[in-house]
Amino acid sequence: MKKKEINASHTPLYREAGFNLQNSKRTKEAFAAELNHAHEPEDYIYSRYRNPTVVAAEKQIMELEECNWALLVETGMAAIDVAVSVFQKGAATRPWLFFHEIYGGTNSFIDTVLIKRRNLDVHRFYANEGLYDFEELERMLAEIQPEFLYFEAVSNPMLIVADVKRIMELAKQYRAKIIVDNTFGTPYLWKPLLDGADLVIHSATKYLSGHGNITAGVICGNDEELMKEAIEYRKWAGHFLSPDDAYRLGTQLKSFELRFDKHCKNAMELAKYLENNSKIEEVLYPGLESHPTRKEAVALFGDNGFGGMITFDIKGNSDEDKREKCNRFIAALEDTIPLVPTLGEVDTILLPVEPVWGAKYPLPGVIRLSVGIENIEKLKGLIGEALENM
Numbered sequence: 357m358k359k360k361e362i363n364a365s366h367t368p369l370y371r372e373a374g375f376n377l378q379n380s381k382r383t384k385e386a387f388a389a390e391l392n393h394a395h396e397p398e399d400y401i402y403s404r405y406r407n408p409t410v411v412a413a414e415k416q417i418m419e420l421e422e423c424n425w426a427l428l429v430e431t432g433m434a435a436i437d438v439a440v441s442v443f444q445k446g447a448a449t450r451p452w453l454f455f456h457e458i459y460g461g462t463n464s465f466i467d468t469v470l471i472k473r474r475n476l477d478v479h480r481f482y483a484n485e486g487l488y489d490f491e492e493l494e495r496m497l498a499e500i501q502p503e504f505l506y507f508e509a510v511s512n513p514m515l516i517v518a519d520v521k522r523i524m525e526l527a528k529q530y531r532a533k534i535i536v537d538n539t540f541g542t543p544y545l546w547k548p549l550l551d552g553a554d555l556v557i558h559s560a561t562k563y564l565s566g567h568g569n570i571t572a573g574v575i576c577g578n579d580e581e582l583m584k585e586a587i588e589y590r591k592w593a594g595h596f597l598s599p600d601d602a603y604r605l606g607t608q609l610k611s612f613e614l615r616f617d618k619h620c621k622n623a624m625e626l627a628k629y630l631e632n633n634s635k636i637e638e639v640l641y642p643g644l645e646s647h648p649t650r651k652e653a654v655a656l657f658g659d660n661g662f663g664g665m666i667t668f669d670i671k672g673n674s675d676e677d678k679r680e681k682c683n684r685f686i687a688a689l690e691d692t693i694p695l696v697p698t699l700g701e702v703d704t705i706l707l708p709v710e711p712v713w714g715a716k717y718p719l720p721g722v723i724r725l726s727v728g729i730e731n732i733e734k735l736k737g738l739i740g741e742a743l744e745n746m
């Protein structure tokens with residue numbers, strides 16, 4: 357049956373697994389062209405290779421990160437797998453260097469996939485009480501001569517902002533490629549590719565989609581060769597974002613800047629409010645004068661804002677007292693600000709640090725807030741009341 361062209365006003369949702377190549381000549385040409393690994397092929401073949409709904413969402417992300425290409429995959433972890441695997445070249449693989457202050461799942465990926473299963477020569481650069489010793493970093497770069505350096509600008513859950521200019525200068529000096537996980541910063545605050553990064557990844561599950569209703573990841577870059585490698589790896593390792601989720605992401609990306617602006621404004625106001633609340637011991641928010649890396653945050657983010665994450669410590673006489681107060685605070689908010697182990701949603705959610713990070717951060721009164729885009733007075737009211745009644 358002949359398909360009629362529909363005058364759709366939005367990119368349609370193409371759910372098909374395979375595309376109609378009509379005849380042998382076109383099939384042959386499409387498969388030959390596929391070997392070039394173009395970002396947007398002339399003819400679509402099979403959705404795992406490329407899908408038009410997915411490509412449409414990728415183009416939206418290219419505009420946000422101001423880069424030449426973006427590749428969507430099914431999760432942030434899949435994006436990390438693609439980003440690092442393009443540098444794996446059998447026996448010729450050089451050592452890789454990762455900051456240790458990165459997403460916990462990435463550290464688990466390094467341990468269980470890169471080291472345990474792939475037996476790769478992976479090194480970690482550790483922070484000292486959340487702060488980086490650049491002499492130590494330089495010493496490691498000189499000694500290891502890594503293929504790439506992998507880091508995040510904002511640490512989690514302590515929200516330490518790194519001196520990224522310094523890190524990137526050092527990496528370039530030792531000819532290490534630079535991979536940045538920009539999930540926390542988002543392109544609203546920082547565009548690492550404009551500052552010389554080679555690859556940027558995101559968990560688009562978080563701020564880019566922003567509604568907590570899909571999982572997705574993206575790898576962004578400018579270099580054509582890296583893109584072809586990434587497309588090849590994505591295809592044959594079977595990483596792929598479903599068209600349904602790409603469609604949803606495409607819709608939600610349209611409000612990304614609007615949302616993130618509000619996340620930043622709400623978080624700034626809430627951080628100040630918490631800092632002045634007598635039930636709170638300490639508030640960590642990079643926008644506060646009291647934050648240990650406010651200088652780095654201002655240098656990196658300028659006037660754009662300081663993100664949507666706040667970490668704070670509830671006052672208590674002892675660890676047990678803090679733990680109980682923390683539990684009562686969480687219980688009081690159960691129906692309004694739920695305990696959800698993710699971040700970057702339009703709704704405010706919280707996460708107690710001790711039960712998640714355990715021995716790494718044994719801090720019984722500490723809560724991480726992912727601040728949403730709700731009416732700020734309502735948010736302050738809810739949190740203030742819960743603090744009052746703990």
Ligand SMILES: *Cc1c(COP(=O)(O)O)cnc(C)c1O
Binds near residue numbers: 461508560571573
């Ligand atoms: C959540 C997260 C990831 C992993 O993303 P998923 O979509 O959960 O696979 C990676 N990096 C950071 C910083 C994250 O917050």
